[in-house]
Amino acid sequence: MREVVDEFGxxxxxxxxxxxxxxxxxxxxxxxxxxxxxxxxxxDTDYCDYxxxxxxxxxxxxxxxxxxxxxxxxxxxxVLVTKEGNRADTVRALDTLGIPTxxxxxxxxxxxxxxxxxxxxxxxxxxAGSSLTGDLQAxxxxxxxxxxxxPPTRALFIVWTxxxxxVGKDTFVADAMRLADATSIVDAKQDWPQMSLEEIAxxxxxxxxxxxxxxxxxxxxxxxxxDRPGWRILDAVRQRRFAVVSEAVIRxxxxxxxxxxxxxxxxxxxxxxxTPAPNSPGAPAPPTPPGAKPLTSTRAARMALNTQIExxxxxxxx
Amino acid sequence: xxxxTLARLLMRCGILVAILFAVVVIALKLGAVQVSLYGLGKDLxxxxxxxxxxxxxxxxxxxxxxxLPRILLGIVVGASLSVAGASFQALLRNPLADxxxxxxxxxxxxxAIVALxxxxxxxxxxxxxxxxxxxxxxxxxxxxxxxxYVLGRxxxxxxxxxxxxxxxxxxxxxxxxxxxxxxxxxSNNLRGTAFWLMGDLSxxxxxxxxxxxxxxxxxxxGAIYTTSSDLNLLLAGEKEAMHLxxxxxxVRIVVYLAASILTGLAVAASGVIGYVGLLxxxxxxxxxxxxxxxxxxxxxLGGAIALVIADTLARTVASPTDLPVGAxxxxxxxxxxxxxxxxxxx
Numbered sequence: 001m002r003e004v005v006d007e008f009g010x011x012x013x014x015x016x017x018x019x020x021x022x023x024x025x026x027x028x029x030x031x032x033x034x035x036x037x038x039x040x041x042x043x044d045t046d047y048c049d050y051x052x053x054x055x056x057x058x059x060x061x062x063x064x065x066x067x068x069x070x071x072x073x074x075x076x077x078x079v080l081v082t083k084e085g086n087r088a089d090t091v092r093a094l095d096t097l098g099i100p101t102x103x104x105x106x107x108x109x110x111x112x113x114x115x116x117x118x119x120x121x122x123x124x125x126x127x128a129g130s131s132l133t134g135d136l137q138a139x140x141x142x143x144x145x146x147x148x149x150x151p152p153t154r155a156l157f158i159v160w161t162x163x164x165x166x167v168g169k170d171t172f173v174a175d176a177m178r179l180a181d182a183t184s185i186v187d188a189k190q191d192w193p194q195m196s197l198e199e200i201a202x203x204x205x206x207x208x209x210x211x212x213x214x215x216x217x218x219x220x221x222x223x224x225x226x227d228r229p230g231w232r233i234l235d236a237v238r239q240r241r242f243a244v245v246s247e248a249v250i251r252x253x254x255x256x257x258x259x260x261x262x263x264x265x266x267x268x269x270x271x272x273x274x275t276p277a278p279n280s281p282g283a284p285a286p287p288t289p290p291g292a293k294p295l296t297s298t299r300a301a302r303m304a305l306n307t308q309i310e311x312x313x314x315x316x317x318x
Numbered sequence: 319x320x321x322x323t324l325a326r327l328l329m330r331c332g333i334l335v336a337i338l339f340a341v342v343v344i345a346l347k348l349g350a351v352q353v354s355l356y357g358l359g360k361d362l363x364x365x366x367x368x369x370x371x372x373x374x375x376x377x378x379x380x381x382x383x384x385x386l387p388r389i390l391l392g393i394v395v396g397a398s399l400s401v402a403g404a405s406f407q408a409l410l411r412n413p414l415a416d417x418x419x420x421x422x423x424x425x426x427x428x429x430a431i432v433a434l435x436x437x438x439x440x441x442x443x444x445x446x447x448x449x450x451x452x453x454x455x456x457x458x459x460x461x462x463x464x465x466x467y468v469l470g471r472x473x474x475x476x477x478x479x480x481x482x483x484x485x486x487x488x489x490x491x492x493x494x495x496x497x498x499x500x501x502x503x504x505s506n507n508l509r510g511t512a513f514w515l516m517g518d519l520s521x522x523x524x525x526x527x528x529x530x531x532x533x534x535x536x537x538x539x540g541a542i543y544t545t546s547s548d549l550n551l552l553l554a555g556e557k558e559a560m561h562l563x564x565x566x567x568x569v570r571i572v573v574y575l576a577a578s579i580l581t582g583l584a585v586a587a588s589g590v591i592g593y594v595g596l597l598x599x600x601x602x603x604x605x606x607x608x609x610x611x612x613x614x615x616x617x618x619l620g621g622a623i624a625l626v627i628a629d630t631l632a633r634t635v636a637s638p639t640d641l642p643v644g645a646x647x648x649x650x651x652x653x654x655x656x657x658x659x660x661x662x663x664x
Contacts, residue, residue: 046639059638064513065520067638068384069350093522097383190501 004122007083007105007115008091014100017124018078022071024090025063025082028104028119029054030253032080035120035128043074050248050255068093078102080119082252084191106252108175109260113137116254136257140179143264146271147181153267155182155243156195156205156236159250161221164195172252180263182207201233207267208234208242211250218244243267322609330606334619338393341623345389345630350638351380387528392519392629392643393622394531395588396598398580400621401539403595404602404614405577406463408549409570410470412478413603414659416596417581420466420481421488422459423592426585427515428492429458431499434511452530456582462488463574475556517591517644519629527587534583538576539618545569546610553608591625591644593651598624600658 001013022043023029029048032041043058045066058074061067063085071079071094079094083105094101102122106112113133120129157173159165166186167173174184185203186193208225212218222242231237243266249259265272347355358381403416417423433454466488470481500511514521523531548569551559560566584591602616625643628650632641 061638061640065518065640067350067640068520068522069380070638072379072384073351087521089521092524096522096524097379194501 004102006101006103007118008103010103012100012102014102014122015077018122020074020076020078021123022060022074022076022079023048024060024066024079025085026050027085027106027251027253028080028082029057030251030255031116031119032123034132034254035116035123035125037123037125037128040123042076043071066090068097071099072097078122080104082106084252106172107170108172109140109179109256110175112172112252112254112256115252132254136254139257139261143179143261147264147268150181150268150271152178153182153206154185154203155207155209155267156186156200156203157184157209157211158221158225159192159211161210161225164197164200165192166195167191167250168193172256173250176249176256176260177209177263180260180267182209182263182267197228197230197233204234205236206241208236209263210242210244211247212244213247215244218242322612327612327615330612331615331619334616334623338619338623338626341626341630342389342393345626346381346385348630348634349380349385350633353381384522387522388519388629389626391523391528391531391587392626394528394535395519395584395591396594396621396623396625397539397618398531398535398584398621399591399595400598400617400624401535401542401614402577402580402584403621404599404610404617405542405549405573406595407599408552408610409573410467410476410478410481411553411555412476412481413600414478414482414596414655415485416593416599417459417577417584418590418592419489419596419655420463420485421492422462422466422578422581423585423590424489424492424496425462426455426459426582427590428496428499429454429456429461429582430586431496431511432458435499449526449530452527452534452583452586455586456579459582459585460575460578462492463578467574513642514589516642517589517647518640519588519625519632519643520640523587531583531587534579538579539614541572541576543611543614545572546614549573549610550608589642589644591647593647593655594621594625594628597651597654 002016003011003013005011019040020042021032021037021040023032023041024045026045026048029041029044030050032038033051033054038053041054041057043060044054045063046059046061047063048054048057048059058070060070060074064087076099079099079101081091081101081103083103084107086103091101091103104115104119106115113136116136117126117129117133120126120132155177157167157177159167159173166188167184168186168188168191169184170189171191174186177184185205186195208222210218210221212221222240222244225231226237226240236242243263245263245266246255246259248255249263343355346358347353361378399417402422406415406417406420406422407413417426430451431454433450436454437450466481466484467476469484469488470476472480496515548559548564551562551564552566552569554562556566598620599613599617602613602620606612606616625647628646629643632643632646635641
């Protein structure tokens, strides 16, 4: 046994090398798979659906209301929780049962990487962690190099269309958008604010960004919004300026970097062309005129990217 | 009906205790993880006879550390709500009164949420933090019953229909305030509150709160029991009871405060669980009559039995997912409430 300090600031005693791990958040389950320690994962939640193999693990109930009996019956030597998604009550209950818990916290993309590294150290695979996070960091740096000179796009991130739920300014999603050279226009302190059309019309986003299982689903969501009375008041709706990203972006897991790259490619296609087009020197203007040519030209590529991603349960994606 | 003697009282309570015991044994066996009753009994006997000092580790933790505390919580909460309901019904002379219908549970919930918000803004020691929620719930419950009482009075007397309407309006107002707080406050403070609001016994409570709950129940239910003869006379009406020598204002204060304590503690531990306080006293009154010396203990035991059954269903029907127990009690309770309401109006 050894003592570690988790991201709740609690000192917890955990085994030297945890062998029976229960994950109580989809993002943690994904991280364990990314680190290659899935064989030691003995249980996860109903919402842990990525990768597909995670669905075969023993289910212990929901994120907010896991079944303590099921967890205890698995005899875990470590239960992983997130500070944002799980309840403090759950952690306290596991404490009284003598089951060690370790809490993580990821308020921005950088913390997603540091949390991944901390988990790798905790589970005795520090090299896997450093190669994974090193790779992710390199991809983020490359992206930054490409987008540095381009002014950010003002975008509305849409988690859910009915009711319309966006993201607050302090969420890791807003941070992920920054890294994709977009600004989330919603200035709310709540994590998942509900928005009205009136507010959105006032803010006039240049782009709507949909989180969806695949591109067709995102397109359907856009069409449904565009058909609603009044929505054509938005320039972005009239000019069909929308992007679709994988729902991975609303889980603080390593997959978020792919979602950031995907979003950047859709918002700033010019930055990703090998040779800049002769008629767009220097800084290209992001909002293209009606018709939205760049979108359709890269649609096939984006569809290929997105179809790899399974449909996921949006409501409880965290 | 034959007069109530101590022997008869004890015998009837004995029968209810036996039923409660049987329900607890069944509830201990049922759950997400299969436990053999025979194996458990043998193990328990072994521990009692000091042949071994632990239960089989396979389900010892599940039965003793998870299921049993939850069942105990269900017993105390069910008994508290039911006694509170029986007292409100007596005092307000309205068989449809109960902490949930009168808005007292919502008041307690709002008090508990406000306490949680205050707790989030101050750095309290864990002991103090554990007590602030039940205190907030009690204050919320007491203020709400006072407000509903004022709303329900017409020309110096409690008017049943005005009172029920007052309770319904108060509930919807308090729910709106709760909604407002939950949508405007940063979500971290109130994580899981929506789940708790629907009535939830799945979260193990800290030992200190469990002890507080048991002590509070014994004190408050005891205080109400001392007024049971007065409550019997109050059935004839406040003025009539006054003529018969009942100190009505004193009884009123004792019962309101004690019932607020019961409701506040139950809500702090388990959220808003409806209809237990309404239906159980009713059923007990049908079986045992309306003598409060018998009705109050019967309501306590009956409430415990009802809530343990409801929670066992909540644990098992959609296993491994837990349903909120409040959903179970409302599903059974609301139709019965309508039935009783219509029968009364007929």
